[in-house]
Amino acid sequence: QVQLVESGGGLVQAGGSLRLSCAASGRTFSTYAMGWFRQAPGKEREFVGAITANFGSTYYRDSVKGRFTISRDNAKNTVSLQMNSLKPEDTAVYYCAAGRTRTIFQLPTTPGEYDYWGQGTQVTVSS
Numbered sequence: 001q002v003q004l005v006e007s008g009g010g011l012v013q014a015g016g017s018l019r020l021s022c023a024a025s026g027r028t029f030s031t032y033a034m035g036w037f038r039q040a041p042g043k044e045r046e047f048v049g050a051i052t053a054n055f056g057s058t059y060y061r062d063s064v065k066g067r068f069t070i071s072r073d074n075a076k077n078t079v080s081l082q083m084n085s086l087k088p089e090d091t092a093v094y095y096c097a098a099g100r101t102r103t104i105f106q107l108p109t110t111p112g113e114y115d116y117w118g119q120g121t122q123v124t125v126s127s
Helices: none
Strands: 004-007 010-013 018-024 032-039 046-051 058-060 068-073 078-083 092-100 121-126
Touching (some): 004 092, 018 032, 018 092, 018 121, 032 068, 032 078, 046 078, 058 068, 078 092
Parallel strands (some): 010 121
Antiparallel strands (some): 004 018, 032 046, 092 121
């Protein structure tokens, strides 16, 4: 069982930055791929980015590439999402998720591939 708690959301002007953090419980954090998703009102939950279990490879949706960076600290059981050059279209509730993959090299990109979810944190970008 893994419990995830996000923090760091808030209101920021376009062009600004926010850093989201996700704290995980459990002693097996390093065996999970970690992902970030977001959901805007009236829209489906969408993949933002993910990081592999051990080696830290990352993958992002095209619209955030070059602006968002995911990192993890397996010693502290945390994963972060650094968001720069924020745009109004980035406004959403952001969720972190943990997924047990068959290999430590996999990067899950769909919600169904993740086993545990945080409660979400609101990010609002004003124009």
